[in-house]
């Protein structure tokens with residue numbers, strides 16, 4: 548089966564006052580057609596840089612190296628920005644976390660939606676307006692005909708996020724990247740927006756790369772989960788397997804830090820310490836200074852991301868050896 552996104556050996560570095568920030572270090576990522584892959588990890592671990600690089604949208608200061616990038620079977624490794632522009636919106640699109648920044652504040656919602664349709668298809672203004680209103684209705688915007696004429700600041704945060712979702716799905720792309728799509732919203736609205744995103748993704752069979760720092764968010768949505776720590780993937784598995792039996796000590800820590808509303812016996816446990824300085828990472832496994840199971844080998848060399856006998860991928864010398 549053709550993959551929606553396939554990136555091989557992605558590296559992103561930033562020069563920073565004479566130092567080198569290693570934001571992403573040799574990430575391989577595959578999002579299969581129609582599936583939801585959640586990329587999870589603490590703030591600063593490199594999730595956004597990974598996802599932006601998949602669209603070739605990284606900040607101009609960043610130096611990006613990769614062996615190969617394929618979008619829906621098309622090898623775009625050497626595509627120019629102009630070539631990528633033709634793909635963005637039609638084959639791949641993005642939902643950002645802050646709708647107020649992502650939307651143009653001086654243009655009505657309707658105009659911004661119309662532009663997407665008219666940019667990718669030769670259709671009349673009238674046809675674009677009809678499609679925009681239909682798309683706004685599909686994401687649950689009440690009085691869509693009226694809201695079509697509204698400016699972004701005239702809508703609530705939840706409504707704006709619904710507009711971004713409508714825009715992302717507008718040209719029926721094969722893959723969508725959603726970077727923390729609900730972080731800027733209050734908790735009651737977050738669940739509604741995630742439900743909408745999940746419903747649209749399933750209905751349209753769109754592949755989704757969902758970026759989040761919150762494992763509870765992925766519980767209901769992800770088919771597979773990749774866990775990132777300090778620029779590297781440390782564990783990757785089908786969602787159910789990973790959530791029921793996390794193998795990497797960092798994934799275990801993330802799980803323990805998730806408050807489970809349905810399990811009042813579980814305690815809220817924070818992972819001690821913090822991510823290493825991205826310009827001064829420790830020798831060996833980057834997680835070893837925070838790891839309760841760290842052995843001598845962990846302090847010496849970075850473990851590889853290897854597949855165990857059960858087909859689970861994990862980057863840890865001690866995985867499977869430690870007891871609860």
Ligand SMILES: Nc1ncnc2c1ncn2[C@@H]1O[C@H](COP(=O)(O)OP(=O)(O)OP(=O)(O)O)[C@@H](O)[C@H]1O
Nearest residue numbers: 561568570589590591592593594595596597606825
């Ligand atoms: N424009 C930039 N200049 C310098 N360093 C940057 C820049 N953008 C990101 N970084 C660094 O790259 C690393 C990875 O950042 P990234 O935004 O990908 O992390 P993240 O996991 O998405 O975090 P968050 O959840 O907070 O967005 C961090 O150490 C960050 O400080």
